[in-house]
Amino acid sequence: MSIAGRPARKSTQHTAARRTPVRRGSSFRRTRKSWLTRLLQYVPGWVIWLLGTAIAIAYVVFFTQVVLHFAMPRLASIGLAPEPSNYPVRGIDISHYQERIDWDALANATLSGHKLSFVIMKATEGSTLADHYFEKHLQKAKDKGFVCGAYHFFIPNGKPETQARFFISRVKLRKGDLPPVLDVEKSGRLSVCELQRDVRVWLDIVEKHYGVKPIIYANYSYTKKYFSTPEFASYPLWIAHYYKDELEYQGNWAMWQYTDRGSVEGIDEYVDCNVFNGTRMELQGLCLP
Numbered sequence: 001m002s003i004a005g006r007p008a009r010k011s012t013q014h015t016a017a018r019r020t021p022v023r024r025g026s027s028f029r030r031t032r033k034s035w036l037t038r039l040l041q042y043v044p045g046w047v048i049w050l051l052g053t054a055i056a057i058a059y060v061v062f063f064t065q066v067v068l069h070f071a072m073p074r075l076a077s078i079g080l081a082p083e084p085s086n087y088p089v090r091g092i093d094i095s096h097y098q099e100r101i102d103w104d105a106l107a108n109a110t111l112s113g114h115k116l117s118f119v120i121m122k123a124t125e126g127s128t129l130a131d132h133y134f135e136k137h138l139q140k141a142k143d144k145g146f147v148c149g150a151y152h153f154f155i156p157n158g159k160p161e162t163q164a165r166f167f168i169s170r171v172k173l174r175k176g177d178l179p180p181v182l183d184v185e186k187s188g189r190l191s192v193c194e195l196q197r198d199v200r201v202w203l204d205i206v207e208k209h210y211g212v213k214p215i216i217y218a219n220y221s222y223t224k225k226y227f228s229t230p231e232f233a234s235y236p237l238w239i240a241h242y243y244k245d246e247l248e249y250q251g252n253w254a255m256w257q258y259t260d261r262g263s264v265e266g267i268d269e270y271v272d273c274n275v276f277n278g279t280r281m282e283l284q285g286l287c288l289p
Contacts (some may be wrong), residue, residue, distance in 0.1 A: 009169075013188075018190065018252070029044075031051065034101045034257035035118075036248055039067050043069055047115035053158075058065075058198065061229055064240065068078070068119065080184070083112050083288050084112075084245065084246065084247075084256070084258055084259075084275055085112060087114075087256075087276065087277070087278075088116050088280075088288075089114070089275065089276035089278065089280050089283055090110075090112070090114045090115070090116055090117060090273070090274065090275055090276075091116055091117055091118035091119060091146075091147075091255075091274045091275075091276065092116060092118075092119055092120075092135075092262070092264060092267075092271050092272060092273055092274065093119070093120040093121065093122075093235060093257070093274065094095070094119065094120075094121050094122070094137060094153070094267075094271065094274045095121065095122035095131055095133065096122070096132060096133040097269060098133075098267055098271060099133065099266075100139070100268065101140070101266055102191040102265075102266040103140045103141075103144055104141070104144075104268065105265045105266030106145040106264065106265065106266030106267065107146075107265040107266075109265040109266055110264075110265075111262070111264065111273055113145065116146065116264070117145075117146070117276070117283060118146055118147040118148070118149065118155070118178065118274075118276070119137070119141040119146045119148055119282060120148070120149035120150070120151055120178065120181060121133075121134055121137040121138060121141070121148070121149070121150060121151070121166060121199045122134065122150075122151055122153065122183075123150040123151060123152060123165075123170055123171045124152045124153070124166055124170050124171070125152070125153035125155065126153070126155040126158050126163060126164050126166075127155070127159065127162040127163050127168070129156050130170050133184075134150070134170070135257045136253065138150070141277050145178070147176065147178060147283060147284070147287065148178065148182060149177060149178030149179070149180075149181055149215075150171045150177075150178075150179035150181065151180070151182070151183045151204075151217060152167040152180070152181070152182055152183060153183045153185070154183060154184045154185075154199070154202065155186070155188075156187055156188035156189075156190050156195060157188045157189075157190075158184050160198040160199070160201035160202040160205075161201060161202075161205060163202055164201070164205035164206050164207070167180065167206065168205075168206065168209050173210055173288055174288065175287075175288055175289065176284070176287050176288065177208065177287055177288050178214070178215070178286065178287055178288075179210065179213060179214050179215050179236065179286065179287070179288065180206050180210055180212075180214045181200075181214060181215040181216075181217050182199065182202055182203060182214055182215070183201060183217045183218075184216065184217065184218045184222060184227075185218070185219070186193065187222075187226075192225065192226060195226055196226055196229070196231070196232075197200070198225075199226070200218075200219055200231070202214075203216075203235065205245055209282055210288065211234050211288070211289075212288050212289075213234060213236065213240050214235065214236065214237050215236045215237070215254065216232065216236070216237055216238065217238040217239075217240070217257075218237075218238075218239065218240070219239070219240040219241065219246065220239055220240065220241040220247075220249060223237060223239050223249060224249070228232040228251060229266070233251075233252075236251065236253075236255075236286065237251070237253040237255075238247075238253070238255040238256075238257065238274070239243075239253050239255070239256055239257070240256075240260075240272075241256065241257070241258065242257075242258060242259055243258075243259065243261060244258065253277055254277055254279065254286065255274050255277065256274060256275050256277065257272050257273070257274045257275050258273060258274065258288065259272070259273050259277065260272050
């Protein structure tokens with residue numbers, strides 16, 4: 001039937017389907033796979049696992065060797081860097097950079113609960129440069145009862161004989177003082193053999209004058225590269241290796257400079273802090289007879 005004047009309505013299912021508008025929302029859109037997803041479909045599982053492991057290792061190495069490398073000096077400056085705990089004999093080394101020192105306060109200063117036992121100070125550099133605070137520092141340190149030492153900053157391009165004689169002319173060590181120290185931080189253009197040769201010249205001249213084997217100071221990598229050979233085995237080693245719980249050097253060593261951003265009472269500036277690998281009696285046994 002139909003209402004007058006109107007055509008009959010067709011209510012079949014096919015007609016309704018044809019008249020329903022096509023919805024173009026996102027829920028009807030066909031999901032396209034990314035190029036990475038399509039690529040991973042063809043990669044074996046063991047390759048994906050290996051790649052993930054390599055990325056994780058790279059992240060750990062980057063964090064520990066790069067991020068912490070630059071962050072540790074800042075952490076050390078606020079007292080958050082590792083502090084060696086099993087070494088009761090402590091000391092500092094100073095130069096003209098520590099101009100103002102309250103020696104009364106320093107005499108009572110402690111590092112990790114241990115009173116300072118020794119102070120080593122810069123005396124000379126190269127063939128002509130003398131630290132103008134050396135004599136003052138030396139006398140003040142002796143007055144306060146510290147075991148004292150002096151070091152020479154080695155210049156690889158200078159004549160080692162001249163540098164040795166210059167050090168001898170400026171430094172009068174006496175009974176109870178630490179052996180003279182050769183500070184080797186630069187190699188210049190010298191090969192390993194050439195640097196070792198020149199260092200031996202300085203050491204031989206200075207040892208003959210003071211009657212005791214000098215101490216060799218160098219950082220961790222320099223020590224392994226230049227001074228781990230048998231010809232240097234009889235020399236006490238003073239190794240700089242910062243922000244570590246323990247010194248990683250496998251050979252024998254006498255002292256360890258564990259930070260260049262230490263803080264002690266009596267000195268406003270940062271100061272190098274050290275431990276001696278032994279007892280106070282053994283420290284005295286290392287000194288000039």
